[in-house]
Amino acid sequence: MKLFIPYKAFINPKSMEYEVGKFAREQLEKLNVPIIEGRTVLIEGESSIENYVKAKKTIYLTVNKEKKLRHCSPSADYQFSLSSSCPGHCEYCYLQTTQGEKPCMKVFVNIDEILAVIQRHIDENLPNITYFECGSITDPIALEHLTGNLKRCVEFFAKSENGRLKVVTKYDHIDSFLDINHNKHTKFRFSINTKYIINKFEHNTASFEERIKAARKIAQAGYPLGFIIAPIMIYDNWQEDYKELLDKLKSELEGYEEKITFELIQHRFTNTAKELILKRFPKTELDLNEENRQLKWGPYGKFKHVYPRKKSDEIRDYIAQIINENFSNAKIEYFT
Numbered sequence: 001m002k003l004f005i006p007y008k009a010f011i012n013p014k015s016m017e018y019e020v021g022k023f024a025r026e027q028l029e030k031l032n033v034p035i036i037e038g039r040t041v042l043i044e045g046e047s048s049i050e051n052y053v054k055a056k057k058t059i060y061l062t063v064n065k066e067k068k069l070r071h072c073s074p075s076a077d078y079q080f081s082l083s084s085s086c087p088g089h090c091e092y093c094y095l096q097t098t099q100g101e102k103p104c105m106k107v108f109v110n111i112d113e114i115l116a117v118i119q120r121h122i123d124e125n126l127p128n129i130t131y132f133e134c135g136s137i138t139d140p141i142a143l144e145h146l147t148g149n150l151k152r153c154v155e156f157f158a159k160s161e162n163g164r165l166k167v168v169t170k171y172d173h174i175d176s177f178l179d180i181n182h183n184k185h186t187k188f189r190f191s192i193n194t195k196y197i198i199n200k201f202e203h204n205t206a207s208f209e210e211r212i213k214a215a216r217k218i219a220q221a222g223y224p225l226g227f228i229i230a231p232i233m234i235y236d237n238w239q240e241d242y243k244e245l246l247d248k249l250k251s252e253l254e255g256y257e258e259k260i261t262f263e264l265i266q267h268r269f270t271n272t273a274k275e276l277i278l279k280r281f282p283k284t285e286l287d288l289n290e291e292n293r294q295l296k297w298g299p300y301g302k303f304k305h306v307y308p309r310k311k312s313d314e315i316r317d318y319i320a321q322i323i324n325e326n327f328s329n330a331k332i333e334y335f336t
């Protein structure tokens with residue numbers, strides 16, 4: 001897919017003290033992106049939908065001051081951020097409820113300080129291996145062309161004896177990672193779904209084919225590889241469509257003999273998310289009918305609506321079956 005070009009960029013003057021900040025500014029200037037210097041981001045839409053759409057095209061170059069990283073269960077020990085928000089408009093995105101009415105993209109330029117915080121967390125956990133997730137509040141590939149920060153992280157982790165990196169993306173701009181030394185210390189996971197779900201609900205992200213092609217290139221470059229199949233939804237023909245997905249993955253990854261991990265997440269929503277989704281996507285065809293769901297207590301202190309036990313068991317068993325039929329080297333890490 002085409003690289004994301006912001007329609008406006010705000011720059012915190014502090015970010016110009018960093019090499020990456022200066023580099024990012026140059027990229028923005030080359031792309032003719034209007035630049036405004038300041039410590040605040042101004043987005044003025046006439047409705048909440050307009051605010052959302054404008055915010056999703058606006059970036060803010062700034063500094064990440066996080067010193068204590070948050071835990072990141074079940075996929076890693078800690079999460080860190082190179083950016084927040086992303087240019088995608090996935091209707092179900094769980095970040096909708098945490099990023100406010102104007103989810104503009106913060107792009108962090110102080111990469112050496114971010115890596116120093118990571119190193120401290122690795123040191124505190126010695127002699128164990130510490131796993132870091134990069135992608136909990138953003139899509140790190142979607143904005144990589146503006147900074148090159150993720151590439152620096154991959155190179156940092158390549159040299160780290162006790163640190164490992166996990167990346168997750170719905171984008172396909174992975175060419176800058178193919179020729180670098182990764183030492184198998186970074187695992188790329190592609191968030192993938194059926195063609196129907198990607199086309200219907202995951203606007204402004206890479207297509208089904210583009211993601212699978214990117215996954216093949218990453219596999220050929222020798223990286224550890226995984227897939228997050230999420231959110232898994234039940235709809236007419238869902239079983240055929242998920243089978244098509246797994247068949248396609250199998251044919252594209254022929255010859256890749258390393259372990260391939262799968263993380264499986266069923267579709268869920270909270271009441272707050274439903275309200276926001278209906279405001280931002282009034283014509284959404286997401287199934288947000290509570291009557292089709294059962295309540296589950298979530299780790300963030302909110303009830304979420306998940307599929308009833310019988311249906312979620314059916315999803316888990318069916319997807320696990322088609323994964324295992326297609327891949328002898330598959331490991332299903334969890335279903336939730």
Ligand code: SF4
Pocket residue numbers: 085086087088089090093094095137138139170205
């Ligand atoms: S790409 Fe990921 S982070 Fe971005 S909107 Fe979609 S689900 Fe949310």
